[in-house]
Amino acid sequence: MAQAHSNRPISPHLQIWRWGPAMLVSILHRVTGNGLAFAGLALLLWWVGAIAGGEQSYQTFISFVWTGAGSPLAALTAILAKLVLVGLTWAFFQHMASGLRHLVLDIGVGYELHTNARWSVLTLVFSVLATALFWAFVLMPR
């Protein structure tokens, strides 16, 4: 792009400004959204394709993503996949909360500094709590 080679003044960027919650929530919205899009949807497709493929292909999916049974590779990926699953759950709740925040901002309210910071922080609190509650419920003995 033309401006990349010009000597004209450029606007201050991330390293100049003092970080606030709104900035963190903004970049997290992009990071979680792209994480869900690439890792989350890929995993969802693998899951549904494995179910459609029959019991054996579903067992392969489960061993690679959860139990780690059957091969050393599966044992390794099952550990990573658990981290990915918890990460994706958090990413979903964070993206949903900051997305709801965006819908509110879209109608033109919530821009006062303290209000904006408070709701930004609340999306972070919500996503961590919701992730913990979700996994506590799923892993609860039934």
Add this chain to the structure above:
Amino acid sequence: MGNGTSIGRVRGLGSSHQGAHHWLLTRLTAVGNLILIPYLIVSLALLPDFEWATVHSWLAKPVPATALILTFINTFYHARLGIQVMLEDYVHEEAGKIAAWLLVNIVPFAAGAFGVVSVIRIALGAA
């Protein structure tokens, strides 16, 4: 007429007049996701176990199958819109823009189609 500089008009730069539609579709699919994804994760969390037979027979029912097909259409469209915005911000070279344009217009539809076909296979009893 009358918008932008003469050279800008000749080069075809400036507003494409499609931004509002992109913006609105992002919100529309976001609201769809707000219903579909909680339905999916709550349903999964409430399953008695995660054996193949349990998950398969749940997914073969009309409402879950319909919901999951809608989920694939809606999430892949929403993801496609968001990834486009991300690429527009970070990809500046012409070749990269063409690659990105191909990526966001082909991959999500191919992947979504695979998901829809998988649900149809489950719902219609093939295994």
